[in-house]
Amino acid sequence: MSCFLYFKDKSRKWKRRSAPELKKQEKSKLNAFERVTKSSGSSSSPRGIPELYEEKAHNLRVFSYDELRQATNDFSRVFKIGEGGFGSVYKGSIKPVIANADPVSVAIKRLNQNGLQGHKQWLAEVQFLGVVEHQNLVKLIGYCSVDGERGIQRLLVYEYMSNKSLESHLFNKAYDPLPWKTRLEIALGAAQGLAYLHEESEVQVIYRDFKCSNILLDENFRPKLSDFGLAREGPEVGRTHVSTAVMGTNGYAAPDYIQTGHLTTKSDVWSFGVVLYELLTGRRSLERSRPKTEQKLLEWVKQYPAETKRFVLIMDPRLEGQYSIHGARKLAKLADHCLSRSAKERPLMSQVVGILKQIIQISDDEKSAEESTVISDDDLTKTEEKSTQSAPSELWRKRMDHLAKLGEHVESASRRRFMILQRGKVP
Numbered sequence: 001m002s003c004f005l006y007f008k009d010k011s012r013k014w015k016r017r018s019a020p021e022l023k024k025q026e027k028s029k030l031n032a033f034e035r036v037t038k039s040s041g042s043s044s045s046p047r048g049i050p051e052l053y054e055e056k057a058h059n060l061r062v063f064s065y066d067e068l069r070q071a072t073n074d075f076s077r078v079f080k081i082g083e084g085g086f087g088s089v090y091k092g093s094i095k096p097v098i099a100n101a102d103p104v105s106v107a108i109k110r111l112n113q114n115g116l117q118g119h120k121q122w123l124a125e126v127q128f129l130g131v132v133e134h135q136n137l138v139k140l141i142g143y144c145s146v147d148g149e150r151g152i153q154r155l156l157v158y159e160y161m162s163n164k165s166l167e168s169h170l171f172n173k174a175y176d177p178l179p180w181k182t183r184l185e186i187a188l189g190a191a192q193g194l195a196y197l198h199e200e201s202e203v204q205v206i207y208r209d210f211k212c213s214n215i216l217l218d219e220n221f222r223p224k225l226s227d228f229g230l231a232r233e234g235p236e237v238g239r240t241h242v243s244t245a246v247m248g249t250n251g252y253a254a255p256d257y258i259q260t261g262h263l264t265t266k267s268d269v270w271s272f273g274v275v276l277y278e279l280l281t282g283r284r285s286l287e288r289s290r291p292k293t294e295q296k297l298l299e300w301v302k303q304y305p306a307e308t309k310r311f312v313l314i315m316d317p318r319l320e321g322q323y324s325i326h327g328a329r330k331l332a333k334l335a336d337h338c339l340s341r342s343a344k345e346r347p348l349m350s351q352v353v354g355i356l357k358q359i360i361q362i363s364d365d366e367k368s369a370e371e372s373t374v375i376s377d378d379d380l381t382k383t384e385e386k387s388t389q390s391a392p393s394e395l396w397r398k399r400m401d402h403l404a405k406l407g408e409h410v411e412s413a414s415r416r417r418f419m420i421l422q423r424g425k426v427p
């Protein structure tokens with residue numbers, strides 16, 4: 001999906017500077033460092049990203065261009081695993097710093113545009129990922145920055161995520177459909193990543209590019225957010241928002257941000273709501289190939305509110321009905337809340353995390369109740385076959401006993417199906 005870059009202040013001139021070898025930055029030179037974030041600190045911390053970066057930069061490894069060339073067999077097409085707005089991504093193998101340790105797989109992203117915007121995004125990625133640390137954020141291992149005879153080279157080296165992105169699994173039919181439970185776990189992990197950035201890290205970070213292709217999946221389908229090229233520090237003390245040029249991806253950016261250029265953490269919450277509807281429906285936020293009324297996901301789903309009977313019509317057909325209807329309705333309501341027109345009414349990401357945990361619980365309870373209903377129905381059918389003499393009232397009592405065991409949380413088709421069955425049997 002295309003990123004849009006729209007500079008509101010067209011008179012603004014960007015001064016081009018050569019890229020620094022970050023590891024060699026000295027404190028006195030920090031001012032010369034081309035900042036992608038402000039340095040005055042955000043409302044959550046007196047220190048800004050550049051100051052924190054200075055403290056933590058030693059954790060990042062500085063690679064030579066030749067090292068990365070070797071790691072990818074000279075950036076061979078065979079090793080290419082993806083392509084985005086920034087450039088191409090390759091799978092590579094690097095030698096760890098510790099002697100005799102086994103080589104590790106990495107993903108190497110190579111900037112293929114020479115413009116200032118690409119450089120700024122590269123720098124933002126190094127600075128933000130050099131500072132933040134969370135199980136749901138992709139780990140940046142190091143970078144390479146060379147201004148040589150062969151031109152400018154900017155590369156990033158990440159931990160390798162073997163299951164590609166959520167986008168691949170949700171929209172590419174070559175992959176098996178994602179089960180309901182996995183979708184919920186991915187939503188929860190991604191929400192925890194955002195909650196950390198907004199509410200828990202020393203500096204508040206607004207991610208600004210939340211979308212399926214930036215949610216990478218590890219070998220256990222655990223999600224990690226990648227791409228911090230558009231990230232910004234939260235507002236300074238006493239400010240409600242960051243004023244910025246509007247950047248992001250069509251179909252995901254909050255309308256208030258697009259209209260005013262005022263960026264807040266609630267802009268990310270809106271994008272999260274969009275992804276929740278993508279998880280529910282298996283459709284992209286924008287699909288030009290669909291009939292006019294269905295091209296914009298958010299407009300289409302409005303015709304199928306969560307509390308109505310027709311809501312089920314928007315559910316991803318690839319789920320083949322294998323989901324908790326109660327959980328799905330609750331998820332759609334959560335998405336609607338995230339998609340409130342007024343940014344203030346949108347929930348905090350920590351609240352979103354809490355609700356997602358409840359939805360996972362509801363879905364688990366419903367599934368185990370359904371499983372026990374199926375087993376019990378089989379058992380009862382066998383009993384009925386064996387003893388055709390049994391009085392209907394006896395069978396009915398057995399079913400009622402079973403129903404009682406289903407527990408308080410069950411509020412679903414399984415229970416209704418069970419009741420209908422009873423009515424059929426009782427004379």
Ligand SMILES: Nc1ncnc2c1ncn2[C@@H]1O[C@H](COP(=O)(O)OP(=O)(O)OP(=O)(O)O)[C@@H](O)[C@H]1O
Binds near residue numbers: 083086138159162226
């Ligand atoms: N750390 C990683 N491990 C494994 N695969 C990765 C990694 N980072 C990126 N990829 C793969 O490369 C693809 C392209 O990523 P990239 O972030 O460059 O572009 P994008 O997210 O698809 O688009 P955009 O430029 O709008 O962000 C991803 O969808 C993913 O499949």
Ligand SMILES: [Mg+2]
Binds near residue numbers: 213226
């Ligand atoms: Mg990306």
